[in-house]
Amino acid sequence: MNAAPDPKMVKPKVNLITSGTSKYSKKKRDESVYHYLKRLSHLHLEGKNLTEIDCDFSVCPQLSVLYLYDNHLTAIPDLSRNRNLSHLYLQDNQIRHIPDLSSLIQLTKLYLSNNCIAVIEGLKNLHHLNELYIDRQQLPPGEKLLLDPRSIRAIAVCLQVLNISGNRLTSLNELHPLHQLTCLYASDNKVSQFSDVAGALMNMEKLATLELHGNPMCRNKRYRDKLIIMVKSLENLDGKDISVTSKTFIHNWSASRTALRPRREPTRVLNPYKGDPVDDTNFTTFPRDSKVSGYMMPGLPMRKHFSQSSAKGSSKTYSSSMSNADNNQNTNNPFVPINQDFEVLRRDFRVETRDQGTHPKTPSPYLRHLKKVSHASRTHPKTPSPGLRHLKKVSHAPA
8 A cells, every 4th residue: 555645835926826816816917916915805725735834824815714634734824914814724734723813803703623732821911803713633642632721711802602522621610701601512522521511601691601511510311401491591401402492491390390309308306305215407496485486385294183182192192292393393394385375274283283183172062962961861861752651551552
């Protein structure tokens, strides 16, 4: 197999420049070459196997579009005097460095794809640069494309389209200043976490087109939904349009999940009973004398039951027990009085039970009636009923 021929060493001269003109701007017969080059606006020098350019393009002061792609250039030619240049096509070369392009104040589109550039730099003062294509740089193994913060801040006010795909980037947060972006192409990189893109994407309020396919983060099940929620202005993701219906549904679903998230957290209640299993983490303790809002006192037993049970004991025993209860009220009572009515109720109950302990218990009226009836039956003979008296008379009558 024959080896591929080396590219021809071609140096553009005036005749090469004139050969790169389009058919719509041909040189007139009576027109001088100097005048012809002076009015040129488009120059086509693509695919000519150029390795270097040693001539100055200042002979074309009106040049606005320069096509130099698909060559073998290792450096960008001197364009400092071409201030009217707006479109520069340099993709598919072997360029290793971006020189200072601050003199190209009218530059709007810069194509540097598929070169050997390691750092994005030299873009200061390009206040009209709208589109930058610097994807798929041929870098040594283990290296990634670096971004000069000064250049990024300089083009932040104007850049709308950026293509940095295939550059082994692990994070996009360095693009945070680019708040005017409408299209971002960052596919086939090494971005693995949503946090590596959130810092930049949340600042791009005008972003409509985003491509991130080919990154490890795309393996996440909710990858597409999360990006749609993160970038509300998004209209196209990874080449697929986002309908208004799907966007509305995803945003409503996210809002409902956010609203329900606090309710799913376990509610921890302070259990005052000793011995009960209580989780002692993340709950609030209250002072003993404070009032807890929303706390309901459990029902008390009947006062009559307390009266009857307390009357069985002696007044001394009950008084001492009540005294001990008063002394231990603040330490053993698990409940906290919540209002003044409960204090009055407890004081009335204490007075009533104390009186019943010191005085004999007065029987009820019904009990007094039963005692009277039983006493009368013992002191007076029982009078037979009229029917019994009639039977006795009949039995004693003569036959």
